[in-house]
Amino acid sequence: MRALYWDGHDLSFNSVYPAPVSTIASATSALQTTALVKVHLAGICSTDLQILKGYMGFLGVPGHEFVGSVDEGPEELIGKRVVGEINFGCGECESCRRDLSRHCPNRRVMGILDADGAFADYVSVPLANLHVVPDHITDEEAVFTEPLAAAFEMLTQVQFNPGDDVLVLGDGKLGNLCAQVLRLTGAKVTAMGKHADKLALLKQAGLRTLELSDWRPRLFDVVVEATGAAAGLELALSAVRPRGTLILKSTLAGNHQVSLAPIVINEINVIGSRCGLFGAALDALEAKQISVTPLIEKIYPLSNGVDALDHAAKRGAKKILLRPS
Numbered sequence: 168m169r170a171l172y173w174d175g176h177d178l179s180f181n182s183v184y185p186a187p188v189s190t191i192a193s194a195t196s197a198l199q200t201t202a203l204v205k206v207h208l209a210g211i212c213s214t215d216l217q218i219l220k221g222y223m224g225f226l227g228v229p230g231h232e233f234v235g236s237v238d239e240g241p242e243e244l245i246g247k248r249v250v251g252e253i254n255f256g257c258g259e260c261e262s263c264r265r266d267l268s269r270h271c272p273n274r275r276v277m278g279i280l281d282a283d284g285a286f287a288d289y290v291s292v293p294l295a296n297l298h299v300v301p302d303h304i305t306d307e308e309a310v311f312t313e314p315l316a317a318a319f320e321m322l323t324q325v326q327f328n329p330g331d332d333v334l335v336l337g338d339g340k341l342g343n344l345c346a347q348v349l350r351l352t353g354a355k356v357t358a359m360g361k362h363a364d365k366l367a368l369l370k371q372a373g374l375r376t377l378e379l380s381d382w383r384p385r386l387f388d389v390v391v392e393a394t395g396a397a398a399g400l401e402l403a404l405s406a407v408r409p410r411g412t413l414i415l416k417s418t419l420a421g422n423h424q425v426s427l428a429p430i431v432i433n434e435i436n437v438i439g440s441r442c443g444l445f446g447a448a449l450d451a452l453e454a455k456q457i458s459v460t461p462l463i464e465k466i467y468p469l470s471n472g473v474d475a476l477d478h479a480a481k482r483g484a485k486k487i488l489l490r491p492s
């Protein structure tokens with residue numbers, strides 16, 4: 168099959184990469200049993216760009232945001248459109264038994280850790296991770312399920328109440344999805360960022376927006392840091408009211424200096440937030456509660472995937488997708 172391959176130094180397009188096989192016959196559980204999914208669309212996210220800088224020491228086919236259809240697998244799934252949760256748990260440890268396979272210490276992660284990903288014609292996914300996509304969600308919408316689920320994760324961690332004053336810092340893809348999800352709770356959400364065009368997208372989606380240059384210090388019940396930059400952290404911390412909550416959504420690689428004193432003095436709850444379950448995200452897409460397609464900047468054929476990743480790395484780029492077929 169065709170795939171983009173990262174060898175630790177270069178990303179290249181390989182037209183004869185060995186295709187994965189489904190393991191229906193030999194496996195004993197849904198975790199070991201994998202389906203072979205033909206990729207329709209795959210999304211490039213900032214984690215992929217970090218992988219190309221050495222993040223996680225990953226080697227192989229990157230890509231963890233995808234929608235496709237089952238090519239090989241159980242009879243009832245053949246031809247069905249699916250998306251897949253990206254953490255492949257061991258199924259046996261404490262975390263997996265508590266339905267937290269995304270924290271399994273022995274997990275593999277699609278396109279990130281010990282498992283080939285979706286920048287390819289086909290990707291292999293454990294049956295336990297698959298979700299069938301309802302008919303009236305388009306491929307262009309469904310490919311956002313994974314990052315949208317990460318935004319919904321916040322709602323499982325923090326109680327939001329109607330009228331809560333919430334600030335989302337960052338107008339990129341992650342900040343956009345977080346702001347839209349939080350608005351569903353009835354909270355008063357302000358999205359702040361640096362880019363007029365991206366703030367305009369948020370405004371179109373019905374959010375109140377603020378340009379960073381117009382920022383006047385004030386305090387919020389909850390502040391979400393989704394800028395992807397260390398500088399956002401300091402501003403975020405300064406905007407949380409005493410006993411309020413700071414949610415960290417950006418995975419900032421590397422070490423950063425930040426004074427912890429304000430957290431203690433103001434008794435701030437700091438919550439780290441990463442991957443979420445897909446159910447809530449699919450429900451919201453089906454109900455057309457979240458607008459995702461305006462975030463798409465360009466769709467590249469897989470064969471131009473190297474250019475696509477270059478494009479995605481440009482400052483201010485919106486979502487870049489790959490279409491294998």
Ligand SMILES: [Zn+2]
Nearest residue numbers: 212213214232
């Ligand atoms: Zn991602």
Ligand SMILES: [Zn+2]
Nearest residue numbers: 257260263271
């Ligand atoms: Zn486990």
